[in-house]
Amino acid sequence: MARTFRWLLRIFVAVSLLALTGAMGIYWLAARSLPDYDATHEVAGLTGPVEIVRDHANVPHIFGDSDPDVFFGLGFAHAQDRLWQMTVMRRTAQGRLSELFGARTLRTDELLRRMDLYGAAVASVADQDAATRTALEAYAAGVNAWIDTVNEDALGRGAPEFFLFTPEIQPWRPADSIAIVKLMALQLTSAMPQEVLRARASLALSPERLRDILPDAPGTPVTALPQYGSLFPNLPANTPLVPRDGEHGYAMLPVPEIDLAGASNAWAAAPDRSAAGGSLLASDPHLGLSAPSIWYLARLELDTGGVIGGTIPGIPMVLNGRSDALGWGITATGMDDQDVFIEEVNPADPAQYRSPRGWVDFETRRSIIRVKDAAPVTVELRRTQNGPVMPGGHFGLANVTPPGHVAALAWTALDRDDRSLSAAMGLMHARTVDEAIDAMEDFVAPALNLTLADRSEIGFKMVGKQPARSADQRGQGRIPSLGWQMANRWQGTLPYAENPEVREPASGILGNTNNKITDRPFPNHITFDWGDTQRIQRWQKLMQDRQVHTRESFIDAQLDTVSFTARSLLPLIAADLWFTGEAAEDGTPERQRQRALELLANWNGEMNEHLPEPLIYAAWLRQLQTRLIRDELGPLAAEFHHPDPIFIERVFRDIDGASAWCDVVQSAITETCTDLARIALDEALIWIGENHGRALESLRWGDAHIARHDHAVLGDVPVLKWIVNIRQSTSGGDNTLQRGQTIGTGPEPFANVHAAGYRGVYDLADPDSSLFVLATGQSGHPLSRHYDDLGELWRRGDYIPMSLDPELARAAAVGVTELIPE
Template sequence: MRTLFRVLLWLTGGLLALALIAAGLGYYLISRSKPDYDSVQTLAGLNGEVEIVRDANAVPHIYAQTDADAYFALGVVHAQERLWQMELSRRGAQGRLSELFGPAALSLDRRLRALDLHALARASLRYQSAETIEALDAYSAGVNAWIGVVNESALGRGAPEFFLFNEGLAPWTPADSIAILKVMALRLTNAATMETKRAKLLRRLTPEQLEDLFPVYPDPGILSLPTFAKGHPEPGAPTVTRRASRDEDDALGELEELFFPPARRAGASNVWAVDGDRTATGASLLANDPHLWLSAPSVWMLVHVEFPGEGVIGGSLAGVPAVLVGRNRSLAWGLTTAGIDDQDVYIEKLNPENPDEYLTPEGWARMTSRTETIRVKGADDVATTLRWTRHGPVPPPDLYDLGAVTPEGHVAALAWTALSAEDRSLEAALNLMRATTIEAAVKAGEKVLAPGQNVAVAEKSGVGVFVTGRPPNRRIGSRSHGRLPSLGWIAENDWDGLADPSATPRSIRPASGVVANANNRTTNAPFPDHLSFDWEAPYRIRRIEQKLNARQFHTAESFVELQNDTVSEMARAVLPLIASDLWWTRDEGVGDARGDRRDAALKMLGAWNGEMSEHAAEPLIFAAWMRALTRRIAGDELGEDLSEIEGARPLFIERVFYDVDGAGRWCDVDKTARVETCAEISKLALDDALDELVAAHGADMSTWRWGEVHRARHLATPLGLRWPFDLFVNIEHETSGGDYTVQRAQTRGRGPEPYLNVHAAGYRAVYDFADLDRSVYIISTGESGHLLSRHYDDLAELWRAGEYIPMSMADSDIRAGALGVMRLLPAEE
């Protein structure tokens, strides 16, 4: 027995030693790819020496003697810090994720292949300007030069993830960069999703009921704000509108949402600017915080590129040779999603005698087709046939759930403005970052095809805002107006090309000196010049307008304060509607535990100012009540389709409680003989919410906190999707804010963690023309995508706390506390 014990002891010790050796070897191999900020690299493709200074926050500052070398160095920097992020984005655009993740990603690849984004990107190269091609070629050369360094110097395959997903790393090409921008455009539109959602709900609802669920935007369209202290709504003003399903906790579902997000997370942002007449210094101010999915590393990477004669600093996307949001020494610009209805679903009738043909106004026509092979890790290759009608690609039925609205003997085709080879959106971005006047910025923006964006700009003496992207020219006789899938054989439903780029809304140097946008309606033009029927609810723009008009003169500090404002104008507008009857009435069963709990919650909410503070219980009670109220009001009418609108629906709730056009009928439960009132339903919903919260957090309301459930989860893909990797690679912390606050922190809305913060401002910046080098910015994680780098998450806590880092292009600021200097030298020929 003693001998056996010794043997077991030696075996255990040996196994532990082997495990430690393996862990040490793994750490060594992974750490080899950690960026070295103090190095000298000799690289082919450079014309002259380039210096890259990492400042105290690891932001790279690139100094080059030619434009080509500057773009080359940007490619090196992106690849050094974010190579895995770039590869994942590129493979998504190509529809090649199954090569990494196996059969689980096959359906996603089929959808992405159907859109053919990478082929369109390759075809678009012939439409780019010579300057754009030079930038793309130089950037690609820089990326590939760094991949060469990784291979030659054994730098851990370039990123830790490549040890688990080592399927080969192809050279970077100019088309890869354009394709990544097309993927971004895909993420920033929800038009097709909304069409199919409406069509599915019409199986259960009347057109009037559907209008209640998706009401027309209630406020006038604005770009520049009214004259100071006039025209803005009072806090809590009612939003009275009048008529004119997958499991998110599934790991594959999270991966799919990187490319096809739910409609409510298609993109949002804030931007506002004031000219010198409205600032304490007499110089313009601009603030911008684009809202995208939270990820680790952040979608954004901060960079400063010093071109000959001009410098530019701001937020870049790894894989794209441009600073997409930021400033140069004369101009600052910010972006928000314009919400343009740039997609239409067409239902095409197939020829019963030949399923390769479909009906057109002129008769039967043959679909274009091409067969491709999808390589699948751990499984056989899969052939997929791509098909197109005259309207666009024929995607798989699971894209936007098109199969649910496509009758037998028909297929659905997708028309989308971005599905064109004549796409010069990258050229527009390059021209914008070199523009020095508002007029030059407007001219640059006219080259954008997609995504549609509101661009706010500021120079020292003025501000402006304009809409970019080319909306489709729908015919006045369109049967669907783009709100529902259209019959493909009806000529009136066709597009007449795209709108002239100079025809989109704009406001340049307005008399008020103030421009702002929070994805609100930007034009009052009727169909077909309306841009969209679907806009973000007006609560954020109302709050911005209210705060901008609350003081005569603004400072950079007041802009920072507004960016971090967490008061919900939605809560201020809706809470009095749903709680008024309950505040002034009490059930006869005084003293019952449920009634006491309800009274306590109502007392807390009655004293609440609408601030969505992470430390308070009121935001949690209100958010749970709103979700429960939607279920109570719409559940009997929608049944299993309730998932199509799950979550808070404040515009719908306002419409119902104000009984606009008879919308109060929703409160009556159609399965019962009696007629229920909205007050009764509101009380039942509050009890539902409190029961849910008691079960999850205990009966003591004083211990409930919004931040406990409203955690920002910066998801690392794919390691963060699986235990135990998620414990180390995801970045998570409590946050304030909510779906309708200026500091927008959008909740998941469904599943076991419905209040998780998954979509927020991954980049914030305030540009101060009194001294542009005193401007500030921040991203949500850190500069590096490397898991072992201390700069993987070092900015996350600052971001959570609403703090910023300096945004200076002054050499003295950059080199003070710099982490290192990297020198790139041209190889001798």
């Protein structure tokens, strides 16, 4: 027995030593790719020396003798910290993910090949102005200089992920940066899925009920649309629902869910509304959370002066930031920049489709997708005069495409003469609001609201090309249209001068939370589906509560977690439940309901992570909307992931008979809205008990509202996910200014997956007192201390200095990198 024990002990020790040796070897290999920020590199492509000073938060301050050299330094810094992220984004735009990840990303590659974003980017390079082409070439040279340095010095392939996937990295090209801009445009629009959803819902609902479940933003009413079924009488009303994209073969799809398309906040105060006598601007763009963040902080010292703020690795510009004279922030417009066209295929010749002038040939070409560990796949790409053909499997298009037809996509971002980067480059050089607005005239996509502040005034301009539609277009861009009818087709784009604009408002305050910005009727309407009707209400109150604002009051507004939605909806849905009924015994469902109602009755609507009320409220609304729509919509109800406050208000106020949703169609009795509210609350409390415990007072919203910063590739891999993913308990919610949009589905429906990955507050009275922060850290390397070091500051609502003072950057620098011409 003793001998057996000794041998077992020896085997255990040997295995443990081997495992430890293996772990140390893996760590050593992974750590090789951590960049040395205190180093000197001789590189090709520079005209003079470049200095990259990384301040205490690892924000690079880049100095050079010329603008091209500074952009070279930005490319070098981006590649040092985010090479894997840049590579994946480029492959996504190119439709080449499957070369790394195999068949699971095949359908994503197919979709991007059909859209041909990368082809449009390549074609657009020649359309940039000379200075922008030079900047793109210099930036690409900087990226490639770091890749060459990694290869020559054996620096761990540049990122630890390259040890798990092919280490081959193609040189960076100017078109790659334009392609990432177009990829961002794709991530900021949901117009096509919205069209398909509206068409699908119209097949199951009357026009009145369709207006309930997909309501217009409050304001000028919209003229009635034709029922989608009337366009195609033979299209069955109950066609089987094609599962959502994530459920039938997509992986790493850059197209957001309808409720998770781009959002953001930005607002500004003129000097006479500022306590310090200078303009103020706050900006916090909302995108899907990830590890690392999509944003990267940087400072560039250009010929016209320093600019600092949020960049996106792969793009050589500051998208959200300031100079010493001008600050700018962006929000998603939500423009209807996509239309689906139903094209009739010639029954006698499937290579043709109907046009206004008869049958014409599809533009057709083949594309080969290489797939890791599988045979290559050849995809036939077709295009009509309206745009690329999208097969029915994408976005549920099969549900609304009749036999003998195909669906084509028109989208402004497919412009092959896109000068958006040249326009954005001009923004960085602008010194005044007027100069900034003029600079952005050629910007195409994504459509953005640009909030501006210089030392003496503030302004607002929507930038991006808006499709010019005919007033006779039957679908008004809200449902798919017949592609062969000339009245439905786009007629170019509207003039930039017609984009909404505000200069020097009389109130001295302007801002946007993705809310409705114009009442212009169709076809100059911009969109019917504005992104916010709720946060704007809270923002208006906070701005009007003070005569003058400070940097601190703007920070308070950015971090505000009071839900106007909760304050307005709870009195409606609980009107007949509060303070009614007899006392119930502890442990009974009735007593649990009464206790929940008592908590909500005394709650001020603050979505604080430490409180139980936000979880009770959120779970109740989720169950309530599901109860209201499930019987009418059947499986289509699964498409509505988030409670719509306007829909619920219409129902409980019985606007245009909307209370009809409260009656369960399949039951013999007639249910009231109070009945459904009570049932939904009981169901919500059961769900909470099963997932978070029955003791309501001990619940924490933050335990359910966990910010999920997931690694795009390794986030689901056992063991590794504990290293690469970042989790944070957070306040806020779907409709608060400190927005933390919930995922809405799955076992953790209240996980925070879409929020302000970047926050900045700029004070033009004292520019160097400005502040900014990221949701994670600057580095994309999981072993770096800068992988998540800013994340805790972000979670707490803290910021770091946003200064253009070079001495302040050097004072606590984590390293200074010198780039010397070879």
